[in-house]
Amino acid sequence: MTTLKNDRFIRALLRQPVDMTPVWMMRQAGRYLPEYKATRKKAGSFLDLCKNPELACEVTMQPLERFELDAAILFSDILTIPDAMGLGLYFAEGEGPNFKNPVQSPAAVDKLFVPDMEQELGYVMDAVRTIRKELDGRVPLIGFSGSPWTLATYMVEGSGSKDFAKVKGMLYDDPASMHKLLDVTAQAVTQYLNAQIAAGAQAVMIFDTWGGALTTRDYKSFSLNYMQQIISGLTREYEGQKIPVVIFSKGGCQWLEDQANSGADALGLDWTIDIGLARKRVGDKVALQGNMDPTVLYASPERIREEVADILKSYGHGTGHVFNLGHGIHQHVNPEHAGAFVDAVHELSKPYHK
Amino acid sequence: MTTLKNDRFIRALLRQPVDMTPVWMMRQAGRYLPEYKATRKKAGSFLDLCKNPELACEVTMQPLERFELDAAILFSDILTIPDAMGLGLYFAEGEGPNFKNPVQSPAAVDKLFVPDMEQELGYVMDAVRTIRKELDGRVPLIGFSGSPWTLATYMVEGSGSKDFAKVKGMLYDDPASMHKLLDVTAQAVTQYLNAQIAAGAQAVMIFDTWGGALTTRDYKSFSLNYMQQIISGLTREYEGQKIPVVIFSKGGCQWLEDQANSGADALGLDWTIDIGLARKRVGDKVALQGNMDPTVLYASPERIREEVADILKSYGHGTGHVFNLGHGIHQHVNPEHAGAFVDAVHELSKPYHK
Numbered sequence: 001m002t003t004l005k006n007d008r009f010i011r012a013l014l015r016q017p018v019d020m021t022p023v024w025m026m027r028q029a030g031r032y033l034p035e036y037k038a039t040r041k042k043a044g045s046f047l048d049l050c051k052n053p054e055l056a057c058e059v060t061m062q063p064l065e066r067f068e069l070d071a072a073i074l075f076s077d078i079l080t081i082p083d084a085m086g087l088g089l090y091f092a093e094g095e096g097p098n099f100k101n102p103v104q105s106p107a108a109v110d111k112l113f114v115p116d117m118e119q120e121l122g123y124v125m126d127a128v129r130t131i132r133k134e135l136d137g138r139v140p141l142i143g144f145s146g147s148p149w150t151l152a153t154y155m156v157e158g159s160g161s162k163d164f165a166k167v168k169g170m171l172y173d174d175p176a177s178m179h180k181l182l183d184v185t186a187q188a189v190t191q192y193l194n195a196q197i198a199a200g201a202q203a204v205m206i207f208d209t210w211g212g213a214l215t216t217r218d219y220k221s222f223s224l225n226y227m228q229q230i231i232s233g234l235t236r237e238y239e240g241q242k243i244p245v246v247i248f249s250k251g252g253c254q255w256l257e258d259q260a261n262s263g264a265d266a267l268g269l270d271w272t273i274d275i276g277l278a279r280k281r282v283g284d285k286v287a288l289q290g291n292m293d294p295t296v297l298y299a300s301p302e303r304i305r306e307e308v309a310d311i312l313k314s315y316g317h318g319t320g321h322v323f324n325l326g327h328g329i330h331q332h333v334n335p336e337h338a339g340a341f342v343d344a345v346h347e348l349s350k351p352y353h354k
Numbered sequence: 355m356t357t358l359k360n361d362r363f364i365r366a367l368l369r370q371p372v373d374m375t376p377v378w379m380m381r382q383a384g385r386y387l388p389e390y391k392a393t394r395k396k397a398g399s400f401l402d403l404c405k406n407p408e409l410a411c412e413v414t415m416q417p418l419e420r421f422e423l424d425a426a427i428l429f430s431d432i433l434t435i436p437d438a439m440g441l442g443l444y445f446a447e448g449e450g451p452n453f454k455n456p457v458q459s460p461a462a463v464d465k466l467f468v469p470d471m472e473q474e475l476g477y478v479m480d481a482v483r484t485i486r487k488e489l490d491g492r493v494p495l496i497g498f499s500g501s502p503w504t505l506a507t508y509m510v511e512g513s514g515s516k517d518f519a520k521v522k523g524m525l526y527d528d529p530a531s532m533h534k535l536l537d538v539t540a541q542a543v544t545q546y547l548n549a550q551i552a553a554g555a556q557a558v559m560i561f562d563t564w565g566g567a568l569t570t571r572d573y574k575s576f577s578l579n580y581m582q583q584i585i586s587g588l589t590r591e592y593e594g595q596k597i598p599v600v601i602f603s604k605g606g607c608q609w610l611e612d613q614a615n616s617g618a619d620a621l622g623l624d625w626t627i628d629i630g631l632a633r634k635r636v637g638d639k640v641a642l643q644g645n646m647d648p649t650v651l652y653a654s655p656e657r658i659r660e661e662v663a664d665i666l667k668s669y670g671h672g673t674g675h676v677f678n679l680g681h682g683i684h685q686h687v688n689p690e691h692a693g694a695f696v697d698a699v700h701e702l703s704k705p706y707h708k
Contacts, residue, residue, distance in 0.1 A: 172657050
């Protein structure tokens with residue numbers, strides 16, 4: 001066990017005192033960095049990069065070389081699990097993800113299985129181990145997965161979708177098949193995150209990118225329900241260290257109270273909600289992670305500082321806040337602006353932790 | 355003045371007793387109807403159709419011939435105002451709207467002006483007059499506009515956008531220009547809706563499609579604020595008849611209480627919120643319009659009936675509810691399913707109005 005040199009991120013998630021608010025950025029290893037683009041080019045395709053542990057480690061480390069980030073996040077894709085289930089993930093040039101074999105019938109649902117984590121998904125665990133070694137305790141490493149519902153949207157649609165016609169068609173017309181799909185996927189996600197923890201992930205996050213596309217009733221039944229199932233099956237302590245769990249339903253801020261009862265340690269927030277109000281709503285149950293509008297990074301460093309100051313003020317004094325963007329950093333952002341953001345969080349947050 | 359043969363829609367918006375819940379569908383005149391596609395083909399482009407009052411009337415009437423709808427809505431585009439400001443609206447084949455001259459500098463903002471409603475936008479008023487004549491009091495006619503913020507997103511981006519980088523860049527870095535743009539646009543929308551009312555619109559709706567992309571602070575300041583400004587300038591009674599006003603911020607259900615204080619008679623709801631909870635939150639201040647997930651129309655007529663029943667039950671007894679989808683009807687929906695939806699609302703809602 002390496003002792004963490006900077007455990008601010010873990011402490012804030014567990015609502016333990018910190019000296020300043022920890023910060024990281026969703027998609028911090030990404031196309032806004034020229035060095036990422038160079039590694040990506042070297043790797044070949046996006047999937048080649050995900051499946052190469054050495055290069056996945058290289059891009060994971062890149063933002064840490066530039067910015068004083070308080071956490072690293074495994075570089076991977078959210079669709080590795082359905083790919084390992086045999087759906088055939090591929091990315092057409094300039095397009096989002098696609099599956100060769102989408103799941104569009106009860107028979108196709110019946111064929112789904114929980115893949116072997118060290119066989120079909122061994123490249124992910126290798127990446128985790130490689131990154132942990134490279135980090136050498138500098139900051140914690142976050143493991144992650146898509147939520148079952150979010151994975152289901154791609155598995156059934158076969159690609160990204162604007163209106164979710166097929167996956168919601170199954171949800172509304174054949175809820176039994178949809179539940180079966182989500183159940184096997186939730187089992188797979190549980191094993192996947194536990195394998196990441198065993199390989200070295202020190203916190204895990206479940207990205208529910210499309211939970212906000214559901215009705216309130218269906219969010220609870222088809223999305224949150226399966227995240228709860230996962231959380232209840234996760235390794236929450238590993239080699240004497242607590243492993244915090246974060247869930248993030250984008251567009252889901254109307255359901256914060258339900259999320260706070262899910263067993264997660266922390267909730268991700270998109271930028272639409274005032275974080276002070278969110279804190280009032282969840283009380284002491286969970287920590288909060290977020291929530292600056294990522295487009296603020298297009299504004300001047302001065303304006304970025306103002307926005308950071310506003311969010312810190314809204315959250316107020318005390319721990320339980322991990323600063324982040326409300327969604328992934330955009331590819332056209334100037335890296336210097338990302339640096340101004342990270343520095344502003346550290347500098348301006350100190351008075352709130354005295 | 356023609357007396358309305360069916361005033362259920364107006365009465366529900368004003369929270370007066372009705373015999374059954376009125377229903378209409380956003381985008382009810384649209385591509386899911388083969389007769390719409392035929393008229394569109396006859397017209398030429400989408401814009402040619404919008405600018406031809408006879409054909410705009412023809413497509414407005416088409417869904418009323420098929421379904422027992424309780425309201426007609428003017429067939430037009432939300433971007434007519436910026437087009438009349440000289441931005442040069444066009445639709446490339448298979449694409450969304452584009453502007454030849456997007457507003458991307460303070461100088462471009464300064465050039466914006468309130469167009470003459472009977473000159474540059476006379477074709478819209480002609481369509482309203484033509485449709486009113488054709489309706490002959492059968493059901494009320496809804497006029498509409500995009501909200502200033504929603505218009506601004508297209509005016510600044512020059513097209514649809516996924517991340518609103520340019521328009522939010524202006525909002526964050528040069529809020530004075532953004533307010534100037536929104537102010538002149540709000541003046542134009544006010545005159546535009548008043549001209550529609552003078553031409554015969556019996557209710558008006560403001561579509562704030564992209565309000566939900568803003569932070570809570572900015573939604574109030576850059577979107578709701580300008581809708582309030584418009585509402586305070588609208589003709590609320592015309593030839594002895596009250597003209598109800600509906601506002602609809604998609605993705606904006608966390609701000610319902612603020613919307614209810616805007617002066618609007620009714621709020622549109624997307625499908626993510628439970629309508630019973632929304633009713634509790636707004637009390638007797640406003641009526642509610644919505645909110646079935648449009649993708650339910652891909653399910654079987656039996657499933658559609660179940661969903662209608664659930665929403666009616668959640669809203670509960672009494673008036674103040676206009677049934678609708680939570681967003682526009684999708685182009686691949688079977689028209690018979692739309693019919694099943696409309697019939698289910700009428701049939702299943704009667705017990706709630708006894």
